[in-house]
Amino acid sequence: MPSYIEMPKLSDTMTEGTVVKWRKAVGDAITLGDVVAEVETDKAVMELEAFGEGALAEIYVQEGQKARIGEKLAMLAAPGEAADPAGERLIHGQAPADSAPADAKSPAAVGSPEPRPDPEPARTGAGPVTGTAAPARIKASPLARKLAAARGLDLAGLTGSGPGGRIIARDIESYSEPAPQAATPSGAAPISVPAISPHDRRVSLSGMRKIIADRLVASKTQIPHFYLHLEADVAELTRLRAQANTAMEKAGGGRLSINDFVLRAAVLAATRVPRANASFAGDAIIEHAEVHLAVAVAIEEGLVTPVIRQAQNKTLRQISEAVKDLAARARAKRLKPDEYQGGTLTVTNLGAYGVESFSAIINPPQAIILSIGAITKRPVVNRAGEIVAGERMSIGLSADHRVVDGAIGAEYLAQLREFLENPTLLLL
């Protein structure tokens, strides 16, 4: 009979723990009291001691993954164990030579496709499976499989909302980015966990923070980012905006912000450089026919990027109104899913905080994100070669190199600058 290492209850309030590090590898002999792993509870990182003996035959919960109390983390095979041929092969050299014919096989046979006991059945009933390292069968409905195939999505990266975590059509339909890898790739060491003193405050991740964390890690680690910066002369833009706002105030309309102009310019530039308004789809690049502009909005819990749909058909005024509405509802958490999904490019603006220049992380599956800085007054050399006081805005572009090459990114920025420096074009 194999025995199992289970997630112990290491503190009163603990309901689940994260395996931070495995100190033992598959095949290692374990004796009573050996520290086999490090486990993070809600309070601290603690050492996990073995309560059984044997050889570590299989690890179910990989480093970085969570497991509920009582959930099996790994299997120990007793020496001489015949119940689990896979285990025996894995612990080659330890099993008595007379136990099973499989022993004759060399260690290279580890990956042989012979049937072996599936660890899954033993784990059912141990609560929701939070992470499983075994290459488990992906539960997905036939329709979901077809929809995923049609979109070139990998089911392995998706979480299912159907019964028992089954991936159903809705999960594919509501999915809007290329599948991020679900777990830390095996072998990659997780970033070390901070030491926690009693005075520190531990803030559990909200659903939104968790999604931000997952998506941005996926973006930054999987998308080859490159960054371009340029400065635009926005003296004319600020003048025009002041003029427009005076006129609009008289007419009783809302005021236009600098950002409204930037958004409109970003959309128009995208229509001129459609190759930047694109997404990476695994085996293809999708150039989007329409510009769905995502705008980063900071809210209390984190940030959301509501989407102005078909922004290419919207006037400056309509964009301005759309952003005001979306931002207000984003802060009130009243956005519908289709209002923050399906963007084709994103604009994030930290100008209001005085940030002059920065580079943003791409919002997958989009290919570019614009990072807009504050307008600053600074000496510039004009066309006549004189040093004058100018108004400049720094614009950053982060691009997915799989989709957009440097030249296209540069062309897009140049178009954007063209619009910002000739802002009357934005009023058309």
Added chain:
Amino acid sequence: MPKEPTKPYDLIVIGGGPAGYVGAIRAAQLGKKVACVEKERAGGTCLNWGCIPTKALLRNAELFSFMKHQAGEFGFSFDNLSYDWGRIVRRSREVADKNASGIEFLFKKHGIAYIRGEAAVERAGVVSVKAGDQAETLEGWNILVCTGVVSRPMPGLPFNGTTIIGSREAMVLEQQPESMIIVGAGAIGIEFAYFFNAFGTKVTVVEMQSHLLPLEDAEVSQNLERAFRKQGIRFLTDTKVVRAETEDGGVRIAAHNHKHELLEAKVCLIAIGVQPLLPGGAPLKLTERGYIETDDRYQTSIPGIYAAGDIIGPPWLAHVASYQAIQAVEGMFTDHQPRRITNFPSCTYCNPQVASVGLTEQLARERGLKYRVGKFPFTASGKARAVGEVDGFVKLLFGEPHGELIGAHIIGPEATEMIAELGLAITLEATYEEIEATIHAHPTLSEAVHEATGQAFGEAIHI
């Protein structure tokens, strides 16, 4: 010193029907202390006055019409074929009674306090129960209201228990009426129409909408109309009751479609729908139609008070009610996120039977969906021929371009049994390929499902 309030129950369920008794048992299975208050008999409308006793009656109708109309074809002959009306009704009552006592046994087995009486929700956590002149107060952490519905009276034609009746009276009529007008051609109206007609009552069905079973696929309704015409059931669709009066030993109804018509019958069965049976006590927020409003967790406007079953509105089906109650209870006591029903079958047990799940073709068209239709008639089914029931068909709707099943409609023999496969297919988001890849035993009626699937994609063998 103020007394710490004790809450002896984890859950108090009001109503012992398919929502209430199922919810109570589920909670007990989860180790909770449960009370179920029922004012009449465990099992509710379904077991006592709905699904079950009517199925018993319909079995009589089926057998009798077989003997009357098909016996010769099968080589049987009878002299003086007759029936005992009183025995027919009694059998139906016995079936209902057995089932109800089965529920009472289950309550005992699960340690559920079964309390007879009329309940009112005083406030969150407190239910008062009156039984005769006895009154008691129950306290519990959660309350689940499953009080259900009753037949809705026809405006201007109130129930009188003898000539103007609801379904409840219709199933225990002491005498078989000579003639009957049935207002409403939904499942209830249609089942009674089939039943009474089978025994020779002169039946006229009046329906406001343009088809019998107006919620079913139009082709199914048309097939049923043909079958009813053959059976001699008269029906008036697109017809409104404009005036009605009762007189000694009968009812007179003025109906209007293109012209006025005066209908007369000994009894008029009103089957136009149901109305909520709200519990007394604390005012719960209601929907526009007067049902109890609930949120995603089946919680009412008062925290701690939940509701499930017919009382929270359509589709008023026993199997939906049970599902809702289980969802509500699991939501209360486990970390399960309750689900709302999206996919449920509808069945009508006339002959030919009608069963459906998912979208009708008219709905699919209204929603602008792209779909493909596969249809297979029972005339082409060997099994249907063998059993002598070839009226009807299987009609399946598949979404385009992926071929997922979006609707299934069966009219014909055992339709209500066959629909389960298609409900499973929709729940699992199966496409035509999975149905095609599933071998359907030969000879069975279910082969028609396989063939209809093939027909949708040009691969049917037998048509």
